[in-house]
Amino acid sequence: MVTIMNKVQANAKPAGLRMTRQRRLILEELDAPGRHPTADAVYQQVRRRIPNISLGTVYRNLEVLSQAGMIRKLHIGSGQKRYDRKLHKHYHVHCVQCGRISDLPGGPFGDLEEVARGNSDFDIIGYELEFEGLCRQCKDSSPRQREPN
């Protein structure tokens, strides 16, 4: 496993990362706004362009890119991990019924990290904030099909 130190220091310049075709397409897949695909969803998509890409490669890249600070790994809900492009601060709403995940615009919450710093002796690096609830479709009527992405 890559160490955390890498994650901490490597923020902007991905040192020593090669831009392979696989890696580029994986990144492209995460560029579409509002998407928070699972590793398998990324795999299925990229496979349409590189039919013999392996799931292991996808996992390895998602990990490496996440360590390099280029993407973010999300731990939302009980299922698989999800990934999104780390562009600007925003948070997520998660429908507990259908699993859909939506973005909420960047926080009107003041600086959460600052407050956390004042309350612990941890070196605060960041945070994950996820709301849970029912999306419009699920609360209005019959539950929607589970949304894979």
Next chain:
Amino acid sequence: MVTIMNKVQANAKPAGLRMTRQRRLILEELDAPGRHPTADAVYQQVRRRIPNISLGTVYRNLEVLSQAGMIRKLHIGSGQKRYDRKLHKHYHVHCVQCGRISDLPGGPFGDLEEVARGNSDFDIIGYELEFEGLCRQCKDSSPRQREPN
């Protein structure tokens, strides 16, 4: 004396749950403040008192109790799920180095849910807020061993 256990049993009955020895000990395990054990950690502990309890039982109970709203299932960091007793609002700090999880006192953040309601058409039920950082030991010196609990 009036123990937490009494409250536990009182709470369990309305939910239509039977208070088995296994379930009681699992709940006791989560009563210790500041703990956020994984399913396996709970299993290891309870096993000292019920040597032949099965891991499946632990998982089933954690799920049932979580559904009943008596405990909370956490999705922190990359590893296993963790569980804590749902007593009052508080947040967690997660050391990305050693994995330790600490509580932060209840929020000085205002009503996060209210703000989220104003920003989406979801029915907001709740939220999970976790900070990430380095704990004192990890930032001061050599990384600590990964903390299983």
Next chain:
DNA sequence: GTGGCTGCAAAGAATTTGCATGGGC
């Protein structure tokens, strides 16, 4: 008594890893 619970074991889902080969820089 009965329906929920349990232990056991096997299955399942998600993710990681070893190894030989391939390709970016």
Next chain:
DNA sequence: GCCCATGCAAATTCTTTGCAGCCAC
């Protein structure tokens, strides 16, 4: 050419589930 990255497949890790007997209520 060096060495990171890949494909493939097996291995791990974590969690769920089927089933027959058991026990709380």
